Amino acid sequence: MTTTRVLIADDQVMVRQGFTVLLNAEPGIEVVGQAVDGIDAVARVAELAPDVVLMDIRMPGVGGIEATRRIMTLPATTSKVLVLTTFDLDEYVYEALRAGASGFLLKDASAAELAHAVRVVAAGEALLAPNITKRLIAEFSRMSDVPRGPVKGRSGNLTERETEVLSLIAQGLSNAEIAQRLVVAEQTVKTHVSRILVKLSLRDRTQAAIHAYETGLVRPGGY
Structure with a gap:
């Protein structure tokens, strides 16, 4: 071990x-x-x-x-x-x-x-539990000085599916939950997450979730 x-x-x-x-x-x-x-x-x-x-x-x-x-x-x-x-x-x-x-x-x-x-x-992994991820980041996103609103297009050079996965990460879903939502294998989701982190130069899921809120991909209080 x-x-x-x-x-x-x-x-x-x-x-x-x-x-x-x-x-x-x-x-x-x-x-x-x-x-x-x-x-x-x-x-x-x-x-x-x-x-x-x-x-x-x-x-x-x-x-x-x-x-x-x-x-x-x-x-x-x-x-x-x-x-x-x-x-x-x-x-x-x-x-x-x-x-x-x-x-x-x-x-x-x-x-x-x-x-x-x-x-x-x-x-x-990200924060302790999906509900904490959602509640904490959404609450403090409201205090950020980054303009809010739905983002047009994709985040960086992400594919449409990667953008979708990033949005679900920000909502606090685990890999298994994302896989179920998108009807794909959990390993496929893990691959998407890895590519998202590399493309956006982010360290982990927490930073990915924050990025999604701060760029407006996900709106606080309403996903």
Whole structure:
């Protein structure tokens, strides 16, 4: 079994220790380090190259958003960032996703939810669940200064089918659900998703969903 290596970045020692105990008890997950603030998190990522970083958004000095942005610019970084927040519609969550985070998690999540979130993000999937993807990105898209409205034509150089798949990703559908909607094999959907990410120079499904909202391919509150 491949082990998912995790770094926990939070200024509260009890949070770091608690998450460390919970995750180390999970099969296939190992906490390889802790960081006390954003600057420490960037340094530890450069040193340890974890698969997933649990990143608190609100930390003194360099916070989680800026730390995430810096981590994404590290040479050859493959670390995924899962941001931690106290509120499910924290005003900073959307900015963290735009900075490069792959998802978010509430600090009061259960051990099972925490482990699931780490595995989902490590696998390159989007947010924790389709309904969260839809609700969070749609809500914060309303706060963006990007003009809204249905986009005419396609997004970039995507084919018509790829554009359709991108729209469904933004609505929070999983690969299996997209396959069912389009009446195609799930592997076909995976191929479309991979091509979308390459063509648009995006890192993962979360960034693809944000792109769809910000370009107007999908309208907040109405798909």
